[in-house]
Amino acid sequence: MKKPRMIEFANDWLTILRWSLLAVAPEEGCALLIGSQNQLKGVSPDSHIKIEMIWPCCNAWGPTILQFVGSSNALNDLWNDQWTKRTRFVIDPREQLHAQKWARERNLEVLGSAHSHPNGEGIPSSTDLNWASSSELMIIIDQFGQIRAWWLERGHTLHPKEVKVLKPRYEDRRNLIAGPNANE
Numbered sequence: 001m002k003k004p005r006m007i008e009f010a011n012d013w014l015t016i017l018r019w020s021l022l023a024v025a026p027e028e029g030c031a032l033l034i035g036s037q038n039q040l041k042g043v044s045p046d047s048h049i050k051i052e053m054i055w056p057c058c059n060a061w062g063p064t065i066l067q068f069v070g071s072s073n074a075l076n077d078l079w080n081d082q083w084t085k086r087t088r089f090v091i092d093p094r095e096q097l098h099a100q101k102w103a104r105e106r107n108l109e110v111l112g113s114a115h116s117h118p119n120g121e122g123i124p125s126s127t128d129l130n131w132a133s134s135s136e137l138m139i140i141i142d143q144f145g146q147i148r149a150w151w152l153e154r155g156h157t158l159h160p161k162e163v164k165v166l167k168p169r170y171e172d173r174r175n176l177i178a179g180p181n182a183n184e
């Protein structure tokens, strides 16, 4: 999969993604992004892809996650007891397998992941970049519900490229969490 030019969401999935990620604030929320396999096959640098469904996940950050990732996983080396769910997220690998199986059976594919930065901007952190294991789509929602999408290229993870998000027509500031510049 190459960097898409833009992404869009089917139906109300953008709203669902936003609220499910922010529901666990001040902890980071996370989800998997599922889209059409056919669109992946035809993807080109000019393409845009459609998120057909969101797979909400529990933030599985905590010492017990190490039991499931195997001793060779990068998580073991990067583990830091100072981090909490307020500053880190991890999706349980077993949940990823479930999502992949579910998607494959419907001719869909897991396209990437989404998470929230309840205390910061919607920009990938250095940890986000270091942990990206392959080229992937990463969506980040900030504390005000603003969404930004990024393409992380394997080998160039220090320079994530932003991907335009095509907002549905009903999207306006009234749908977002009231921020410092909100009217209401």
Ligand SMILES: [Zn+2]
Binding pocket: 115, 116, 117, 124, 125, 128, 140
């Ligand atoms: Zn992050």
